[in-house]
Amino acid sequence: MSGDRQKSGNGVEKKAHQVVTSADVAREAGVSRSTVSRCMADDERISEATRKRVQETAAQLGYHVNKIASSMNRRKSDLIGLVTSGLTDPFRIEFLDCLISQIQQSGYRPLVIDVSDPDQMGISMLNLLQYQVAGVVVTSGSPSPEVGTHYLKRNVPVVLVNRAGRLEGADVINCDNVHGGELAADMLLKSGKKRLGFLNVRGGTYSGNVRGEAFVSRIAPRLADGEISFTSLVCDSADYDGGFHAGLKYLADRENAPDGIFCAKDHIALGLMDAARFELGLKVPGDLAVIGFDDIAAARQGAYQLTTVRQRADQLAEMTVERLRRRIGGDALGDERLVLPVEFIRRQTV
Amino acid sequence: MSGDRQKSGNGVEKKAHQVVTSADVAREAGVSRSTVSRCMADDERISEATRKRVQETAAQLGYHVNKIASSMNRRKSDLIGLVTSGLTDPFRIEFLDCLISQIQQSGYRPLVIDVSDPDQMGISMLNLLQYQVAGVVVTSGSPSPEVGTHYLKRNVPVVLVNRAGRLEGADVINCDNVHGGELAADMLLKSGKKRLGFLNVRGGTYSGNVRGEAFVSRIAPRLADGEISFTSLVCDSADYDGGFHAGLKYLADRENAPDGIFCAKDHIALGLMDAARFELGLKVPGDLAVIGFDDIAAARQGAYQLTTVRQRADQLAEMTVERLRRRIGGDALGDERLVLPVEFIRRQTV
DNA sequence: TTGTACGCGTTATCAT
DNA sequence: ATGATAACGCGTACAA
Numbered sequence: 001m002s003g004d005r006q007k008s009g010n011g012v013e014k015k016a017h018q019v020v021t022s023a024d025v026a027r028e029a030g031v032s033r034s035t036v037s038r039c040m041a042d043d044e045r046i047s048e049a050t051r052k053r054v055q056e057t058a059a060q061l062g063y064h065v066n067k068i069a070s071s072m073n074r075r076k077s078d079l080i081g082l083v084t085s086g087l088t089d090p091f092r093i094e095f096l097d098c099l100i101s102q103i104q105q106s107g108y109r110p111l112v113i114d115v116s117d118p119d120q121m122g123i124s125m126l127n128l129l130q131y132q133v134a135g136v137v138v139t140s141g142s143p144s145p146e147v148g149t150h151y152l153k154r155n156v157p158v159v160l161v162n163r164a165g166r167l168e169g170a171d172v173i174n175c176d177n178v179h180g181g182e183l184a185a186d187m188l189l190k191s192g193k194k195r196l197g198f199l200n201v202r203g204g205t206y207s208g209n210v211r212g213e214a215f216v217s218r219i220a221p222r223l224a225d226g227e228i229s230f231t232s233l234v235c236d237s238a239d240y241d242g243g244f245h246a247g248l249k250y251l252a253d254r255e256n257a258p259d260g261i262f263c264a265k266d267h268i269a270l271g272l273m274d275a276a277r278f279e280l281g282l283k284v285p286g287d288l289a290v291i292g293f294d295d296i297a298a299a300r301q302g303a304y305q306l307t308t309v310r311q312r313a314d315q316l317a318e319m320t321v322e323r324l325r326r327r328i329g330g331d332a333l334g335d336e337r338l339v340l341p342v343e344f345i346r347r348q349t350v
Numbered sequence: 351m352s353g354d355r356q357k358s359g360n361g362v363e364k365k366a367h368q369v370v371t372s373a374d375v376a377r378e379a380g381v382s383r384s385t386v387s388r389c390m391a392d393d394e395r396i397s398e399a400t401r402k403r404v405q406e407t408a409a410q411l412g413y414h415v416n417k418i419a420s421s422m423n424r425r426k427s428d429l430i431g432l433v434t435s436g437l438t439d440p441f442r443i444e445f446l447d448c449l450i451s452q453i454q455q456s457g458y459r460p461l462v463i464d465v466s467d468p469d470q471m472g473i474s475m476l477n478l479l480q481y482q483v484a485g486v487v488v489t490s491g492s493p494s495p496e497v498g499t500h501y502l503k504r505n506v507p508v509v510l511v512n513r514a515g516r517l518e519g520a521d522v523i524n525c526d527n528v529h530g531g532e533l534a535a536d537m538l539l540k541s542g543k544k545r546l547g548f549l550n551v552r553g554g555t556y557s558g559n560v561r562g563e564a565f566v567s568r569i570a571p572r573l574a575d576g577e578i579s580f581t582s583l584v585c586d587s588a589d590y591d592g593g594f595h596a597g598l599k600y601l602a603d604r605e606n607a608p609d610g611i612f613c614a615k616d617h618i619a620l621g622l623m624d625a626a627r628f629e630l631g632l633k634v635p636g637d638l639a640v641i642g643f644d645d646i647a648a649a650r651q652g653a654y655q656l657t658t659v660r661q662r663a664d665q666l667a668e669m670t671v672e673r674l675r676r677r678i679g680g681d682a683l684g685d686e687r688l689v690l691p692v693e694f695i696r697r698q699t700v
Numbered sequence: 701t702t703g704t705a706c707g708c709g710t711t712a713t714c715a716t
Numbered sequence: 717a718t719g720a721t722a723a724c725g726c727g728t729a730c731a732a
Contacts, residue, residue, distance in 0.1 A: 416725055
């Protein structure tokens, strides 16, 4: 009962505690702080009796392990950074949902950071490092190579999901955008549509571009034959409103407008469909066939019944966490580029 | 150059550093750790020259302030716990979106925890305490009074959003559920519908129950007159599918089915509408009037154009963060129960 | 304006 | 099975 730093020189009875620490529990239970620490961590080599007594004392005193101090000591937290940009993209939300519960099940905690402004990407990623995160998942934007080196140096694993990603030291997981684009092309060709289009946000996103290019490659032979035509369509935002306004713009001229459109993502497709049906009086799929990508929940709804290419958010999350865990566990893995299979889901828009 | 704990006894040149600390920067820049600390925090009383030199050295060495150590020292982190249950409820997502960006703008970081299992609520809330969170926002479930006392004791502010909440030491923010229910009732009465219904998830939620009760109170006089009838409708889940299946169940009998339904939330209303329109061939609003609650993004979409009661997620988030900040700032405020005004939005489903 | 010295609460290590 | 002790990296009185 002599040791430790407790009675620092003078014999004063310490300050009136505000927050209960392991020292308090130790004193109350008549053991050392080490023992308390071990009991709280369910360390094997502690006697059942002691463990029980200490845990009861802890509960009674209202003691909670201070994870900050713990992380400090271990030099690593159990936080995993989640880089996103808002919660507006339906598929990303579904992915984050899966990711969050899986991260939690693995004993980690998600620290969300929003980087709506791409210029903030670098700063935000570096800020994350301040929290001694165990790993980071990037679902929006693209970290610069310079940021990458910081992570590499600290040996903090990074996983890029559905991004271009040429980041050294980071794993990249994408769904099979190429195959998805091809499946969409095949379907539209088979349906007999002649004036095809691919709708994506202005400037494009990596995923969207790949999907579009695969689509175009696939229809190239028929294009060359002159059997069909193709137009590249552009919307101002990668969401419902973007698709809606693009619909108004591109579909007004019923004679020459595309009659089969592949959208870079479902959310855009929904807007496009609503514009076609409710603003222009077009029949979908009669006058216009629409194919999306992702298979978000809304695509399954009665009002849309969207034909689309499905990528499974749960599997994507599984791969992400699996990868993260192995790297955190110490496996010195080489950077990998994983591809998640996609599946064509035919509903009623083509 | 003698001070601190640096050279602990022996004169060994220390270990090969893996991670850069303020001591490294201090040594490299020829200043003390205190100075480095002050420079990184942009402390006023540091000379421009020193600050610049130190910050450059820091950047060059790849130094990042360790927020864990910092939090340890200050005995509080800049983490704010966000208690939710999955990311499936559209309005909650919109709210979280606003909340996350506002929390971030206030210099805090959101730590998300998912409590899909209500039994885990207590444990999860207490776990949050381990992270020395500066505050907590509860958007799902209801913390027990016992949990409340732990927070009270630690002086960590809690805000309950759209919950029943009788938590000591916590603020409760709700939208004006009563007024919303009344607005819905008024609209349905005015529309001339006779067989009214209120659709909510089995067992009910606090918000839903209040809305329903207000609705019923409002139509009570007309009910007593025998001019109209009312049925309480129940679905198995508080989402699209729940509404959809409820539609199939309650609307099949066209003669006696309700012709005006107020739904506890928009998401349910969407499912109900789709079942009515696409499975049963009913006209909305001709055969069936539908009113929702929340005004989620999908309610504005062409396919739905749902008449609803709007609660503004951004304002809710604003109130939440404002409240949190003041409490964190030290204001010893009494528990408050705030009410956010709602607004009736008439679209095309009634 | 800058440096010295201490303490934050925990866990790992070593000793018993 | 348990205890004593030394870090972990930082912020901040206090001193200069």
